[in-house]
Structure formats: structure tokens, C-alpha cells
Amino acid sequence: MTQRDIALINAKYVASAVREDQYPEAKLPEIAFIGRSNVGKSSLINSLCNQRGLAKVSGAPGKTRTINYFFGELRLREGDKSTRRPLYLVDLPGYGFAKTGGKNRDLWSRFVGDYIQKSPRLALLCLLIDLRHPGLPIDREAYAWLCEVGVSLQIVGTKSDKLNQSEKQRNMAAVDKFFPAVYPVIASSSLKQNGRAKLLERLYDAIAEPVVDTEIGV
Ligand SMILES: Nc1nc2c(ncn2[C@@H]2O[C@H](COP(=O)(O)OP(=O)(O)OP(=O)(O)O)[C@@H](O)[C@H]2O)c(=O)[nH]1
């Protein structure tokens, strides 16, 4: 069997938005990342793109305050065949930190809820759950709201490097129980790059339209 090798290449920052009219104009599929403040959304984007400092990371929660768009291309190499799928990675502000107004029972800023509901090209939403703390009420509330909206979800269990093997197995099972989705949770460590290849496969498959060997930019 030929080896499938997927990489996220040519990543670059494109735009920040808090309103619909600030969303970038290029009609590309989007994959967004949501989760509690400090769960590791921005770090995961950097790890997937293999670029430190692409998305700003901080030890203090509440670092990402706007919807941040990054352009990238998912490149699949299989034997001597190479296929590219351009997309936007969308880094969202975390919930559970800032006091915010609006609906969604103050879970997150209104503009985050608007983005999720008003983005027709949102192909996949990665919901990040800290693997050390499966089933927190705030994550369950977010999950329930997302299920109601009906967005396609991939659960990612973050900071897996902080658990030993048996804790990891146990907590992954708990995450799958609390947050059922079409695909099971993917355990991830941005620090150690664990789970990266599996998640890249998932992102690649989530984007329907293949674009073969072109140099699409923005
Ligand atoms: N050990 C470990 N630490 C991580 C990992 N991912 C992120 N961190 C750390 O967790 C902290 C928060 O990471 P961010 O990527 O800024 O988290 P975020 O979810 O984007 O946070 P907000 O933007 O505030 O919502 C930083 O100190 C990171 O270095 C991981 O896989 N392992």
C-alpha cells in the first residue's frame, strides 16, 4: 500500500474579524477551532502548520480575542501523486474566560456564535477538550449548543502529553461518552506533535473539493 503523507503548507495569517463584513472574501472551505480559553486552540493551529508563532499563544487565558483566519493548503502525497486542498483555518476566542454579553447564555461572545451559524463554508469545527478534564459542564454546554446548530464536529483531546497511558485511555473513553460525534476523539499534543497526522487526515477528508497541483493563493 502506498503511504499517504499529508502536510499543511504555505500557512499565513489573512484577517481578523468580529463582524460578518470582515470575513475574508475568498470562497474557501473553513475549518475552525473552538474550546475553553487556554485549552490549546492556537497552539494546535501552529502545530498543524508547523509554524511557531503563526497564531499567538499565551499561558494566560483569553489570548485570542477575535476570529483569526489563516490560509493554508492541505497537501496529500501518495506515491508520485500530489493533491492540494486550499482552506482557511479559523482560530476562535475561547470560552469560559471573559464575561461576555449576548445570547448563548454568555458562553461566548455573540460574534463567535454568529460566525458558527453564518459561515456556509464551515466544513468542520474542531471542539477542543482538555484531556485531563473530560466532561466539564461548560464544555458540555458548548457541545449541546453546537449539536443544536448542527455543525460537523471533530472532538480533539488536548495536552495529551500531560497524562500517562492509562489516564489517557480512560479519559478518551470519557470524552467519547460525553461528546459523541461521527468520528471518535483524537488525542493531541501540540508540544510533542502527537495526533497530528491523524488530525491532518481528518481535515483533508472534511474538505470536499480537491484542487490538483495548483498554486492557489489569496
Ligand atoms: N503541555 C502542553 N501545553 C500546551 C499544549 N497546547 C497548548 N499548551 C499550552 O497551553 C497554553 C494555552 O495555549 P493556547 O494555544 O494559547 O490556548 P488557546 O486555546 O488558544 O487560548 P485562548 O486564545 O486564550 O482561548 C500555552 O501556555 C500553551 O503553551 C500541549 O499540547 N501540551
Ligand SMILES: [Mg+2]
Ligand atoms: Mg488562542
